[in-house]
Amino acid sequence: MASDDFVPAPLRRLWGLSESSRLGRPATLDVHVVVAAAVKIADRDGLDGVTLPKVAKSLGFTSMSLYRHVGSKDELLTLMTDVALGLPPDIEATDWREGLRRWAFAHRTVFQRRPWLTRVPASGPPSGPHQIAWMEAALAIMSGTLLDWAHKIGALSLISGYVVQSVRLYSELAEGRAEGQGQADAEREYGRALARLVNPDRFPEMARLFSSTLFEAPPSDTPDQAIVDADFTLGLELILDGIAVRIARSDS
């Protein structure tokens, strides 16, 4: 409200630039506390569990009080996202490829720990300090390559989109599964049920897929996580191969 630098309010709150005016009743609540409480609830109850009444109640306030600090629920989500993302770990690697691989896995770990993060709708380009820090880390890893900015940003968003997409997909499927059922079981069941509906004349490839060993043959004691990791790695390496081609091309 004071500085006319024209940084919009949400951005100011994101970067912790709230100038608490010295006038009027002093606040007993502040953005950080609200956001932290909201994150805690999201961790426990998922994104849909985050409602203003619940956040407020967990702090001993009324829902409306939050609007003094966050503007809207959407803004709260943006703030939560950045806080929950946290700072990227230090990634030391000589190799861009190994670096990006580690970056992707680190990013994935964050999302796996807080699957609700993958469901927050983007309300703008990455703008929070932590989001920026993750971008910075990825760009630093690629700084040795000769890619131009457009390609770097392209590669970066491809990888991060892939991470988000795959964690979300996995967590959505996990939620839809019966309580005690593992992924392997569910897939087997899926294959069986669908195989009956898929007409081999109309869908020859799908029919062959279902009669393949892909859904049937998990060595049963393999933990789910191993299957998931293998799938994730497959896609990631494919992307990295693509980037490698680009780097080789721009190198010439």
Place this chain on the structure above:
Amino acid sequence: MASDDFVPAPLRRLWGLSESSRLGRPATLDVHVVVAAAVKIADRDGLDGVTLPKVAKSLGFTSMSLYRHVGSKDELLTLMTDVALGLPPDIEATDWREGLRRWAFAHRTVFQRRPWLTRVPASGPPSGPHQIAWMEAALAIMSGTLLDWAHKIGALSLISGYVVQSVRLYSELAEGRAEGQGQADAEREYGRALARLVNPDRFPEMARLFSSTLFEAPPSDTPDQAIVDADFTLGLELILDGIAVRIARSDS
């Protein structure tokens, strides 16, 4: 209720196998009508606009009547998804690469026309007839390659995930933008606002990015769609390059 083939109810509805029992009061409403109405509302008001009361009202019924035909709102979403997806176009191409490219663009067109599709949470593996048809098309395109099933499925989900992710991202950003503001303008503004917050000591790469021409230099009369298409193509070709590497490797 009759046939004991053990196809769960949602699947039966998806594939249009509802055996209208000849008993009792005959239905004036059926699944197809309900789903079609819901899709129409989603097209007009987005996914959040789809509520049982609204769908019912648009048909002249009460909300509760829908539960005779759809089980739950989640199931309605699943049904809507498959209907809205429609059948894939015929893609003739000798080349797997050209084929997958066309498949990706066709898929993207569908999502662009109905952005709400990208926000439907997955409630299970692809199971609807149209989803299966799209998979079939992609697998057919790859049938000439020597990839094993895991790699085919991996490539397929990577591409389709990429399509979904990029359309969703774009549409979320578009919604967050001020009414008449184009993408180019928004990006320029974004670069300016953020450049002030990004400390070049902490974020050297980001600082260089913001001082690059990437956000500043759109030849102003370039339509937004052109920028978006270029971004999309960049990522897609990168993925295709990755797949090419895999194919070449399994070819040897």
Place this chain on the structure above:
DNA sequence: AGAGAAAGTATCACCCGTACACTAATGCTG
């Protein structure tokens, strides 16, 4: 001391999803 400003509250209007108990309309059975 008191004016004015900001923090937090109370109430309200509005909308959702869906459980439950109901009425209405039909085909089958006797």
Place this chain on the structure above:
DNA sequence: CAGCATTAGTGTACGGGTGATACTTTCTCT
């Protein structure tokens, strides 16, 4: 043809959500 089982659609109610508006409270500055 009667009435019963069965299915379709309705009415009501509950517990929840966002957020507008107008309020009381508590502080600082003059």
